Amino acid sequence: MSRIDEIKHSSHRHQLKLMRIETCYQCDGCKEQGLGSFYQCNNRRCGFHLHEECALASGSGSITHPFFKNCHFIFYNEESQSDTILVCVACGKNVQGFMYKSSGNKAHVLHPRCLKLPHNRANDQGVNVNLRKKLPWMSKCLICQSRKISNEIKGWAYVSSCGKFRYHVACLKDINFENWNNNVRLLQPTDGRNTSIFSLLLQKSSLKHKTPTGLEHAEKAAIVEADKQLRL
Known part of the structure; x- marks a missing residue:
């Protein structure tokens, strides 16, 4: 396309x-x-x-998402006038602008980028990770080392069939920006397109020598753990 x-x-x-x-x-x-x-x-x-x-989000008609059967999403290009805080069901972050919102009594809200997330990604070793709404309880996110984003929100994640690889959508969004200056990538497009199959790239570049923060500890732990899994 x-x-x-x-x-x-x-x-x-x-x-x-x-x-x-x-x-x-x-x-x-x-x-x-x-x-x-x-x-x-x-x-x-x-x-x-x-x-x-x-x-490129469409303001006319409605679209569907495979995670929500019999549910139609309408695109809104204006900020919500409601006093209620809207939260994206995929990443758990507040929705403050453009959004897709479902009809029905229990409305689901999604960022346009979250609604368009690719359902499959792959690493350079051939390990596929699939976007999941219902997550296995046993595995934890390799980035935050937690099963849920918060007490209230589970969020979506990319999970391998073997269960060894799990990455919250929210964590991927955060860590990609945190690591931008350090040139560390966990999940990046291989051909420059936002909707393409993604590749799991663990580039161990030289990080600045400073006292590591909690997030940096998590980043390094995720890289070490992923490297171990890639060698199995």
Whole structure:
């Protein structure tokens, strides 16, 4: 499927151009951070950016997700006016901008990027990890070493069939940005596309010599553990 190089989006007055560069940015649609290709205003003084998923989300009709049978999601491109805090069921983070929301009494809310997550990823050793909503209780996330994101939210995760590899979607989002300057990647696209099969890349680059934080301890532990599993 070809990618659209230039679009006009209802949320912005200028044309938006697809930028194929790998850099961090703030999406003005969903208000989440972004990493990788994005749509940017042709007038750079605007500083307007959108994730590809946010820019190309459909405002007409509804879409479905295999995790929610008999459930239809509608795209909203405005911030919720409700006093209730909306939480993405995939990553457990607050939803503050563009979103997909399901109909029904118990509405489910998803970030556009979370709704479009690929269902399969693979590492360079041929180990497949699949996106799961219902997670096996025995295994823990290799990044946070926990089974749930919080007491209230389990969140989605990528899990291998053997159960040795498990990564919370929330943890992957956090650690990718935390490690950007250190060039450490856990799950990255192999061909530059956000919706492609992902590769599990554990690049052990030189980290800055400083007192490690709790997150850095978790990052190093995840790398060591994943390396062990890759050798099995």
